[in-house]
Amino acid sequence: MTFKPATALFCTLTAITLALSLGASPLRAAPDDPASVEDETAAFDASALWDEVRADFDLFYAYRDRRGFDADAYLNRVGAYVTAADKQAEFRRRLNRATYAFTDPHLGFGPSDDQDFNVIPTASDLQIGYEAGRYVVLDVRAGSAAMAAGVRPGWMFTHAGDEPVDDATRKVFDPLIDNPSDAQRAYAATLLANGRRTGDRALGFKTADGEAIDLVLANPRNFAWVVTTQPHIETRWIVQDDGTDIAVLRINNRLGDNDLIIGFDAAMRAVLDADGLILDLRNTPSGGNTEVGRSIIGHFVEAPTPYQMHERPSLEREFGVPRRYVEYVLPRRPAFDPKRTVVIGGYWTGSMGEGIIVGMDAAGVQTIASDMGDLLGNKSDFTFAGGAITHSIPTETLFHVDGTPREDFVADIALAAADSDERGSDPAIRAALDYLSADN
Structure with missing residues (x-):
């Protein structure tokens, strides 16, 4: 296969606009x-x-x-x-x-200070899992300091600074939890691997070959800011060996910016002649809003189509009356054949990015993803102490239209890692190209 030059839309924003466009996290x-x-x-x-x-x-x-x-x-x-x-x-x-x-x-x-961990997944580049007493690198964010240093999925995460990870994870919960669950250990290890808001990270790993490696990695918050300087949308073309042209639309963490609606419409008009389309949502960790989400999905439906279910538990808790409703997406132009489309996601697909993938699945689009950001529900913001303390809290649970909780969604092609494999290559793009080349 060969690659054509990439094009970009909406390149550089002011610092104020950047801060506002980061969306849910x-x-x-x-x-x-x-x-x-x-x-x-x-x-x-x-x-x-x-x-x-x-x-x-x-x-x-x-x-x-x-x-x-x-x-x-x-x-x-x-x-x-x-x-x-x-x-x-x-x-x-x-x-x-x-x-x-x-x-x-x-x-x-x-508001956060230097003692807080980085916000994940926005300011992160490593995802850590826990199983059978081992802390395993599940994925490494493309373009990040961790990727550049050679960290790969399958490595063991062994030390945070000079401290064994198991001891450090317990301290994250001390004195509130004596024996963290596997999910809590994995979450704490991911926080530790991505460090606090300032300073580099000193991390210890063991490679797949058993070699112990100590690394000092730049703070992933630096890369999060780099992403805000990247184009809203990047378009590139891949020419398959059989001569088919595949367009790849990659969104760079702008799902909370309503200007993306116009930008995505323009990007769609530029790829209408493509033999296949890959919508890449692996760089959308900060979530966004449903106006942007529905505007994107609308290009791939021919009729009003349900795309997610909402439930508001507070109403049942307060009044004893549950509320659940289904949100629809309506067709938008230009339209593209959902059967020639693949949407891909991973651990740095958060909130609205997760919602788009679930909604595209409901619309019949092929989905390829690892586990995603698991930013739960639809959040609201509260303030206390006269505004001195802010509180971000999910007030609605969200579901696939088939009733599956969004955080439990499994893609049509489920990947262990979406940004990098053990060799540092791109497993999600490879899987998407294979799917579009097959007789589906």
Whole structure:
């Protein structure tokens, strides 16, 4: 196969626009920003503030009782832990730390400071899994510092700094959880592998051949900012050995920017003669909004088509009346044949990116993906202490139209890793090309 030159739309944005376009999981304010500086003179009643936070959490957190542990018992421990803080900033840090037990990147308390871990998946380049006592690199983000350093899926993650990873993961939950679950260990290890908001990471690995390697990697938050300077959409062409032209549309973390609607329409007009189309959503970790999502899916449907289900547990908790509804996508022009289309995703496909893949699946488009970002539900933002503490919380659960929770969706072709394989090549593009070359 051969490659044609890439084209790009919407190249460089101002810093303000960049910050706004990151969508559901933005890069947090820098430590010296006014929003993240503690007011030492502010009145602070830890017990009253916790009662307010707990009431909203219990009512509105859609996944409160779906994370595999006793939420009531855990939150009682959290209450004792956070109310022991003597300053509001420490109270906020403890609250944020307590959210890690729910293994939900959509859940957090801000504004962040240097003591917080990087926001995942936005400011991350390593995804770590845990099984049978081993912490395994599941995927490495394309273009990142970790990829450039040669880290590959299948490596063992052994040390965070000088500390064995198993000890470090326990400390992430101490003193709230004595024996973390496998999912919690994997989540904590991913936080550790991607480091805190400032500074490089000193990480230890063991390769597939058993070689111990120590690396110092740049902070993945740096790469997250690089992504904001990349084009909204990149178009490239791949000429298959049989002469067919395949267009690849890659979106660079702009699913929260409504300007992408116009940009994507233009990109579609430019690829209408393609023999096949690959929609690449592997670089959309920060989520976005449903207007952008529906605008994209609309190019691949011929009639009004359901694309996701919503459920709002707070209404049943408060009134005893459940609410579930189905959201539809309507056709848009120019149209492209869904049978000649593949959509690909991976661990850096978050929230609205996950929703688009689920919606494209409902529309009959072939899906190829590893596990994705698992940013749960549809989130809302709350504030406490006169706006000094912010709270990001999923208030709706989301489902495929067949009833599968979005976080449990499995693609038509399920990959172990989507950004990189053990050789550093691109497994998702290879699988998509194979599918489009086959007689489907």
